[in-house]
Amino acid sequence: MVDSNFQILYSKDRIQERVEALAGEISDYYQHCNEPVVAVCVLKGAFIFFADLFRKLRVQPEIDFVRLASYGEKTYRDEKVVCEKDLEVSIKGKHVLVVEDIVDTGCTIDYFTRHLRERGPISVKVCALVQKRERSEIDVALNFSGFYLERGFVVGYGLDYAEKYRHLEDIWTMPE
Ligand code: IMP
Numbered sequence: 001m002v003d004s005n006f007q008i009l010y011s012k013d014r015i016q017e018r019v020e021a022l023a024g025e026i027s028d029y030y031q032h033c034n035e036p037v038v039a040v041c042v043l044k045g046a047f048i049f050f051a052d053l054f055r056k057l058r059v060q061p062e063i064d065f066v067r068l069a070s071y072g073e074k075t076y077r078d079e080k081v082v083c084e085k086d087l088e089v090s091i092k093g094k095h096v097l098v099v100e101d102i103v104d105t106g107c108t109i110d111y112f113t114r115h116l117r118e119r120g121p122i123s124v125k126v127c128a129l130v131q132k133r134e135r136s137e138i139d140v141a142l143n144f145s146g147f148y149l150e151r152g153f154v155v156g157y158g159l160d161y162a163e164k165y166r167h168l169e170d171i172w173t174m175p176e
Contacts, residue, residue, distance in 0.1 A: 002165065005175045010147060012169040015157055018146045019049065022127060023056035025144055030059045030095065035122055037061040037095045040087065042068060042112070045101030048158035048166075049129045049146075053099060061097065064089045068108055081111040092120040101159055102130045106140040130154065152176065
């Protein structure tokens with residue numbers, strides 16, 4: 001399954017506890033909104049988190065999916081972030097909740113939220129499963145965060161390394 005030098009960082013039970021708590025926070029936040037809410041899953045890494053979170057919400061947002069790709073070194077804001085699959089629904093006059101796997105430098109989410117705001121949503125909020133602190137370049141205001149990670153590269157629960165390990169139920173750290 002994984003190499004012997006991988007270590008479990010967040011067990012599947014701990015992940016489910018955090019997802020449940022996040023779903024509660026998100027539901028509390030949106031339950032009194034009169035306008036529609038759209039939850040946007042950032043592919044591919046967030047797909048399992050998104051599905052688990054969505055099923056625990058007490059509000060029923062519309063859903064949509066985007067695919068963002070970044071090329072080369074992400075050292076300067078959005079220069080190398082490309083939207084490879086865009087939204088299919090209109091977000092004008094709606095609340096948008098972006099669901100992302102990991103915020104690392106912050107470049108991807110910074111690019112994407114600015115791109116969304118040009119389309120006339122009422123609000124754009126971001127939920128990330130993992131917020132890294134190590135390489136943070138852009139001060140991204142995350143509204144809902146599952147875990148804070150000081151350093152390291154993690155896989156499992158949808159997160160990959162070269163398209164491997166997404167199927168793992170726990171989140172593991174890879175050796176550096
Ligand atoms: P950012 O633009 O630097 O914030 O990049 C965030 C993206 O990098 C995430 O959506 C992931 O696709 C990827 N990423 C960053 N760190 C990790 C990790 O530890 N494991 C898996 N993917 C990661």
